[in-house]
Amino acid sequence: MLTVGIVGAGLRGQLFARALADVPGVRVAGFAEPSAQTGEAASGATGVPVHPDHRALLAATSPDAVIIATPDFAHREVAVDVAGAGIDLLIEKPLATTVEDATLIADAVRAGGGRCLVGFENRWNPHAHRAHEVVASGSLGSPITSHATLSNSFFVPTRMLAWAERSSPAWFLMPHTVDLLMWLNDSAVASVRAVSSRGVLAARGVDTEDVVHALIAFANGATANLTSAWVLPDAGEGIVDFRFGVVGTEGSITADLSHQGLSVVTDRTRSEWPLSGTIGRSQVGPAVWMVEHFARALIDGGDLGPGVDHGLAVTRVICAVEQAASTGRSVSPDEL
Amino acid sequence: MLTVGIVGAGLRGQLFARALADVPGVRVAGFAEPSAQTGEAASGATGVPVHPDHRALLAATSPDAVIIATPDFAHREVAVDVAGAGIDLLIEKPLATTVEDATLIADAVRAGGGRCLVGFENRWNPHAHRAHEVVASGSLGSPITSHATLSNSFFVPTRMLAWAERSSPAWFLMPHTVDLLMWLNDSAVASVRAVSSRGVLAARGVDTEDVVHALIAFANGATANLTSAWVLPDAGEGIVDFRFGVVGTEGSITADLSHQGLSVVTDRTRSEWPLSGTIGRSQVGPAVWMVEHFARALIDGGDLGPGVDHGLAVTRVICAVEQAASTGRSVSPDEL
């Protein structure tokens, strides 16, 4: 029986707990959660006991594996402690928001000897999954250029996230698309150009960037174009706009995850992502499939997915995007 | 431990066996399969032993439940025997292709006292599932009219199905959309008008109908419009064209399952349904979720889904479509 502890008992932590309840051979031993209110809700919804912090969780449950589902900027301490103890780890993206933090976590994982999956959940997204199958099969030839847009409406930075001002479109959104394009291109990032702007969100009381555009030159000669904005109109087709594509020498692929074929018109028109949380008795969706994969791979030793070195590489790219936007120069992530 | 036998070890039977292997508390005890070659393939792929027919399977394994995955016109004998023995049943749609066969099966289920799910798998299709949630929530008001198109390219009747001539667009495709629109409208079918044509498939050596269009008047006053064709060009966007929609007094819903946001261009352009068979360690897709639901509902006694009476009702509607098309008159399914 694989025992799992979950640090952070918010929506994501609870989702992981429910998903693991359906996996044979797995037991969720406890949550770590500082907020008494959040902890009670999580415990009531899942029946899993709650501890006040990750140290108490570790002491009480001696878990085989830990899932870190805290806000982005609060990964380092927990991750270093858990990884340093040799415990297997699923850590939400981005690994960290500075190269220093990400390097410390990566060092701890290597020193501790445990396994680590960074939660780039598009690896379990059906569109991205299928796109990767197609590209990896060689049927598009060699990638020439790619693009990815991942943006949110105002709702996310102004109402959904309490900590938007401590994040940005670059940190909250672009790790997903950087990971995705690195995966599809199967290449490291050689250099980055970028431009960004701010002012609109600041005027609404959230002092961070409105939008960031980045151009990537990959080590293999391919290029890519990424956009993330936090200023889409709320009256649009949902809070997320997500599209990507690859042009190869022999073909191309385009994915529009904002239009998956379902439109509901009531007081306004919108597209829907029909992969909702529960269909019949089965929980479905990328995050569910990711955590199921994590548990099963720990049990049978199979391939775990994107690890801590990749998580560090993505953090370097986002830092390079920020520096390129502010300097107007091409920046190499490896110099950071 | 719930033991399950599967009659028919073709692609669908094997898919069900693999899906059940991931459900805690379930064991697939055996297949029944007359073809030695198919049986060997299934046994090699799944490790499940094979018996030559359903009687041998029942005698050897005494299953708690049986899944019937034989061709449409070969349901009656197996279903009557299994249901008559009081064994729980998952039977693929359509329940049967005559009102007489469907009635006999329904009688056997009632007499035997077992439970029965008819495999209208769109109940576990994310688009249909979400559409039903929206309609059932009342946010569209009352349904006024609906439509559904479910068609195949020539590939299906001329190359995929060995028994296309013993079936038709009405029998192979329309049970899905009749079920779907009855579910979304929550109403019985009062009468049917229809038109059909043949000649193009016959000229290609498959003597059945090319296309059927049907108009439905529901008991609650709503109407619907259904199309199923077997003559779409093979160079299109895949072998299935599937769309549906509902117009209600307060809103509408439209689903286009042929365009789920993924396009691959190689030697030709096509849309793809990205819900492929395996994502990470998880098997995904409507048929998987249906059979998981079936097993779990048998274990815990939960609601099973569309039963044998509904299966009989759908068979009556398709028979009414055929009669309406040939006579040019409105036909009531209840008269058949």
Place this chain on the structure above:
Amino acid sequence: MLTVGIVGAGLRGQLFARALADVPGVRVAGFAEPSAQTGEAASGATGVPVHPDHRALLAATSPDAVIIATPDFAHREVAVDVAGAGIDLLIEKPLATTVEDATLIADAVRAGGGRCLVGFENRWNPHAHRAHEVVASGSLGSPITSHATLSNSFFVPTRMLAWAERSSPAWFLMPHTVDLLMWLNDSAVASVRAVSSRGVLAARGVDTEDVVHALIAFANGATANLTSAWVLPDAGEGIVDFRFGVVGTEGSITADLSHQGLSVVTDRTRSEWPLSGTIGRSQVGPAVWMVEHFARALIDGGDLGPGVDHGLAVTRVICAVEQAASTGRSVSPDEL
């Protein structure tokens, strides 16, 4: 110089007047309009003098051609007078709303010896125009089956049209799609099945049908499926939903005129038809191109387009749809 009179100085009449102002060799001699207010507006906008009725218009201007742009049910008297005088005629669709009226008009055209175009303006709609080119080229093989949906949101029958109760989705919308599918299939209509419902518009104070569905068997063996509803939600993507398609033995064509690639999100999302009225110095759009064609063909004797016999045939089909919906029987338009 070709002189043209226009009966009806509403929006359509004014549009025709403006469009003809750009055609060399054409002069709009006058409007006939009983409403002083409408007449003044038209005269102010176009500089064209207004007469109180068609008799005064004919007496004062002796036009070479007349355009009839009155409401559907007010065509007969004007058309019979004008056509009987041998004057060339552009008459808006439907030719008339009874077989009797349509026959009288057709007889008058034949007796008078003038030319007549019935304003089935989809012949000048770029999507329909291109679809016809493709079908007529033979590159789809022979048509097997077709479909067309032309529906409006509640806005049209409840707010835009003062005379909705004297019309219906069958009369206001379906003449367009019946014409379109007859044109694309190049065949007469052999028989019609239909179903309709009412109640929702009646509850909103407009006592006419909510929706009508019709199935057509063409003389050449092909079939078609038509839907027109007047009950789409106003919060959708515009007031018109228009789509059609043809499946042929060698290929297919699909047209979605509701999604022409332009989306504007402000307080709600919608698609737009970017063929707006004026681009640079050019007036554009199907009605403009239709009336330009009409004038030029009168000047040079070229082919005029769908004539009065076709207009009569379409009126017969809509009458057959109404009878088929009320009787539940297949109805042949030729029997009416």
Place this chain on the structure above:
Amino acid sequence: MLTVGIVGAGLRGQLFARALADVPGVRVAGFAEPSAQTGEAASGATGVPVHPDHRALLAATSPDAVIIATPDFAHREVAVDVAGAGIDLLIEKPLATTVEDATLIADAVRAGGGRCLVGFENRWNPHAHRAHEVVASGSLGSPITSHATLSNSFFVPTRMLAWAERSSPAWFLMPHTVDLLMWLNDSAVASVRAVSSRGVLAARGVDTEDVVHALIAFANGATANLTSAWVLPDAGEGIVDFRFGVVGTEGSITADLSHQGLSVVTDRTRSEWPLSGTIGRSQVGPAVWMVEHFARALIDGGDLGPGVDHGLAVTRVICAVEQAASTGRSVSPDEL
């Protein structure tokens, strides 16, 4: 009567001649065309006489206006001569492919005193036209960020254009999108970042860039993201992929000119642009409406559209894109 001379009697020159034949008050006096074969074809198709070069055309016809429809890199000499003589001018985009050439042309226009329209034909494209109306109305608030993709399949550089190696995606395609986004944003370009790659076309014998991505910072603080590739698969949905969008503080607009609602499936699937060349008696399409506008504005003195200074500004931006791509630095067009 406005007399017009056309330099270059290829497809574009002939299209302009045919379009002007429908405009009252305009006469096409002659072509200038060095190729005897092209000249004969043009003369046969249009009845317009052909002269061997622009000097002979000017001497023989003394035109009021001249249209320059030669290849991009062959504008300078003709334009300087014509503009210097004070003759009104329609010159195809880009104005020139170096800042030096563009400046000389702009100087000649100013010195000669004639009027000049640079043929940025998206101003007459219905999607772009409507997008500009929406943005200019203020209903989207202030633009925050924009994007535009304009790409071609391999067909264009490898088979359609004889002179592709002397051009590039930056010069052949991006002037359209730079113009479009400057127009929609109503702002000058402050700086440009870019990345490009080459190798795939070179391997096919056309030694130019495969793809260029550019990021723009506008003077008003808005940003934009542009992509142009010449390496899309030929099996896709046509030879052009064209999309753009604007996100404003109060709303957004998205235009997908590659999917205008028409799909034809024969041996492969493709979208179509249904604005074909002739509908009924009317020639339609952006280039037709542009040249009609040009002629009418010359006749009545109305606003002509984007002039030579704007043409120069766009040339500066493309030069900046090239320099930014090669240096990895942000480049200001005004420094060039």
